[in-house]
Each structure stands twice: as C-alpha cells, then as structure tokens.
Amino acid sequence: MRIGIDAMGGDNAPCEEVRGALAARQFLDRGDKIVLIGRQDAIRQHLAEDPHWPEFIEIHHAEQVIGMDEAPVEALRSKPDSSLAVMTQMHANGQTDACVSAGNTGACVAAAQMRLRRLRGVHRPGIAIVTPTHYGPVGICDVGANVNCRPQHLYQYGIMASVYLQCICGVRNPRVGLLSIGQEDAKGNELVKQTRSLLKSDANLRFVGNVEGRDIFRGVCDVVVCDGFVGNVVLKLMEGMAEGVIRTLLDELKAMLPGKENTIREAAGSIIAKYDYNEYGGAPLLGVGGICIICHGASSDRGIMNAVRATMDFSKRRVNEQIMELLSTGQRVADV
C-alpha cells in the first residue's frame, strides 16, 4: 500500500505532517510506503530527525501550496502543481492507493471529486466523522462536503456511514437517525421530510427515525445523517462546547478543591483528549473512487499518524467495496 500525504496542507505544515509520517511507521506493513508530497527542501529538513526514513518514505516534489482561505475551485485551477492537486492526481493515476490532507477542506473535496470521481452509484460524496459519547462512538455524515443536499444525497450518507461505522468501529447493524428538530414525521424542513421516506423505505438500513441534537449524546443511534451545512455547524459547535464546558467546570472545581489542581487538570486533559480530533485520525470522504482522509487543519503529528492508521483500516476492511454492494441492493428498494 502506498499512502500519499499532502505535506504542505495543515496549519503547521510540513513539520507536523513529516513527523506524523515518521511516527506512522508502526502501522505500516512490510513494503508499504508513505509518499510525502510538497516542497522537497522543507520536507527533507524535518525528515532528518529519523535516519531510517528512506526505508518507508518517499518524497514527491510539488512546488505550489493552496492556502486555507483560498476559494477551492479557483485555487485548484490556478495551482495545478500544488501539493493537494498533485496528491489527488497521483492517487487517480494509481501511483498511490490513498491520500491524506490537513489542508483546505473545500479544495480537498473538490480535487478528490474531480480526479478520483465517485464510486459506482454514489450521487455525492460526504465527509463522515466519528465522535465519542458516553454510550460509544457516533458517526455524523455529512459534516461539510455538500452544503446543497438533495434527499437522495442524505439517504446515501445513511448507507455509507453505516458501512463505515460497521467496518471501522465494529458497530454491528448501526442504527441510523436523521437529524431534525423533533421526532414526529411532520417536523423538519422539506429536505428532512423527503429524506425520511427514502430512509424508511430501505429495508437494508436500520433507520430509527428523526433524532434531535441532544440525542447525539444519548445513545439513541450510531449514525446521524444531515446536510453538510448543518453537520459542519454541529461539528464545530461540539469542538467549541467541549472546551467551554470543561473550562467552566474546572474553574468551579479549582475553587472547591484547593490543592487538587493537578488532578483536576489531568482529568480534564483526558476528557479533552476524547474529544480531540487528533485521536480520530481524520475523517473519510465517503463515496469517492479511492481513499481520501481529511484531517483537521490544526492536526498535530499525532493526528497525521492516526490518519495513516485510519487509511490502512479503510483499505483492509474494504469499506468502498461494501458501500458499493449495499448501495446497489439498497437502491433497488428505495427506487420502488
């Protein structure tokens, strides 16, 4: 297996990307290679930390870099030699088997869609994240690839994310909920109402009906389906809120338990780690004809390392093959 990494994408590129690649060696099998794509000199400088790098790392030079705030399609057009564009092109050419980026998410989604195309039967790719809860992992799809969703897109997110949770998190026959603003059929916007009937009519899916924001943390479903605008708001809200609530609780506790500051800080650290995107190893763009793992822009070396592990798992557990299979049977039902 050959995994391409956009070495120039993240907020702290290429330092964290290179260090993450070095640390990921533990997850590679014999013969596997990581291809770091980006400015050769900068990459080499950080590789120097580990003299064994040539055993499992290759460098592929790309001169240009797409910034975090650039408009995706325009940036890809004007920077054909950017690390991100080259990374997806190499995957499309068969020079790599997967790609990983902590760069501009919109540009990564656009490049993957253009170069890797879609899996057979998929209408729109969607990004799936897995969030830890008191009751176990919950997958949310889409969290930002597609802000103009149609019911068919959401329905397929239910199928793809189910496969992902089953393959990667070991959740058997995942319960799928549709994010809305009330459990009753009549609640929600037009998109939700139409999606609901598609999800209901597919006997291959374990659809549990509408779920509300609070249900994500109450163990009522394993997969939450939503459009990319709502999903992205939810994703970032969770990030900000975990931080905010914990900070407030710490302030209270410090005042109440003087002398226990360190223990309290340690406990908080362990919770924050549970909500830390660096632990998940990135989010797959489900539905593209390849493997594309998107990392948080602020990913540390640990985040990149875990993304390599996620990439290996994605490939070994044949997520794409299973999506195509479930999609072909599921759609017959939904089309009736």
Add this chain to the structure above:
Amino acid sequence: MRIGIDAMGGDNAPCEEVRGALAARQFLDRGDKIVLIGRQDAIRQHLAEDPHWPEFIEIHHAEQVIGMDEAPVEALRSKPDSSLAVMTQMHANGQTDACVSAGNTGACVAAAQMRLRRLRGVHRPGIAIVTPTHYGPVGICDVGANVNCRPQHLYQYGIMASVYLQCICGVRNPRVGLLSIGQEDAKGNELVKQTRSLLKSDANLRFVGNVEGRDIFRGVCDVVVCDGFVGNVVLKLMEGMAEGVIRTLLDELKAMLPGKENTIREAAGSIIAKYDYNEYGGAPLLGVGGICIICHGASSDRGIMNAVRATMDFSKRRVNEQIMELLSTGQRVADV
C-alpha cells in the same frame, strides 16, 4: 400588567405552572395580575398551597389541551377552547398584556402569529434564546419558529436579537455574527451568502461577519443569527452535550479523587444550573405584536417563575418599541 399563563402546556402541567405563578409574586408590581388559563379544577387544586393567591392570581377556564406532539395548525383549528388558543386570544383582545407557555412550541408560534400578528415591519417572528458562555451571554435567533427562512428574515433576526440582548442582558451595541461554516465570504449555503450582504449593508448593526459553531463559546459575538432549523439543532445539541461532557468528566474525576464525590457533584450541579433552561426564564418570540414567552416543555416551577420575570423585563424595557424603531431605520439602509 396582566400576564396570561397557559397552565396546561408543559410536561408537568398544571402543577409546575401554578407553583411557578405563585413563586413569581416577588417580581410583580402592585396591581399586577397573573391569569392562569386552563382547567379550573386542576388549577385550583394546586393554588390551595398558598392562601394568598387571590391577591395576584386569576383563573380563566379553558376546557381543551393541545398535546406536545399534535400538529400545530390542525390542533389550533380543532381545539379553539384550548388553553393555548385562549391565552393568545386573550392577549390579542387586550385582556392580558403578555403570554407565557411551556406547551407545544409550534402551536404557540402559530397561535401567536395568527392572533397577535407581527410588529410593524417584521417579516417573520423568531425565537431568541440566551445561552451562558465563559465570556458572557450569547443570544441565538431563530431557534425553531421558522424553518424556511429567507435572507430578509435572517437579517431581521439580527436586528431583533440585538435589541433584545441590549435591553435584557445589558450588552451595549451587541456584535452580530452570522452562523456559517467558515469565515470567508464565499463559504456557506445560498441563504447565508445573501443574508451576509444584507447584514453588511446596515450601518446600524455591528455585524462582525460569519461565525462558526465553535465561535459561540469563544466570545467573538453577542448575537448569532441562523435559520430555525439550524438554530433548533444547535439549541438541543448544547443541551445534550453539556450533560454528556459533564457526565464523562465526573466519571473521570470520581476515580481520581476518591472521597470527594460530593464536592464534585456540587460543582457539576452549579455548571448544569448555568446551562439549565429553567434559569433563563423562557425565550421570547421576537417580532409578534405582543409579548409571547416560550418555555421549555420540561420547565419546573422555577422556569415558569423566571419566565414571568422575563415578561416583566420585556415590557418595562420596551423591547418591541425599540425593535420597531431600529427596524424602520435599518431597513432604509438595507433597501438601498
């Protein structure tokens, strides 16, 4: 001032409603009255707890009750003598000056829109909540009145919620953010992009641009504008997440600090109280031609009591008058 309360609406009606009304006496001025609307016998039974009730409470009998899960418009049509319908009708007739309900939110919004009409210049009413954060209160509007928003609606939510934060929370010249999925102009769905230019063009508003979910807790704005679908998802997510994060942190801490269970539980209780909807005193339906305060269905007597206080504040600080004033000047700018 006469405040009508739907005594039959909440999950624990009429017990909590009646007790809340009794406890609210402390906020009333001389001559103010609370009118409890609903089944006379049930209301009287709980009023018996306080022999002084006739000094500040009246009962107005209404035979029917609208359930939490009933379809709003149909329920209002088929139950003209429901406590909710009677409550709004009494306000419209001038028999009361405000109304408070912990009942079916959709039915309450529909009844208020039909009976109280809209304030001059308002396109669509929206529900505003105030959430506590580490950096101070943040208002979010709309959280569920309007799931099919147009840019003009969102723009007016910015104006109305600004007035509300200024009048009720004492935030001077509130910073208004538009909830989106990235700070750049190009990010977001069509609704957000169009709303952005309306907000930008109004010199009376302190618009700080797009904000993301995490920014709600980072002190970057005082008012968050969003459509009612997204806002309701956010509201319920916050509710579920505060609970979930705190529970996880408590489990960690209990294991690390044996013997300190009570202190830890106490600290958690004080945080949960900060996020407790019962402390806010309900959310106003901004933009209707009257005062309509909507409470969480699970409101306790404390929640109802605080809603009465919120109602008094809303009236004394002349929120509606100020909305109309800002709306009439603001719109001239936006129409250019």
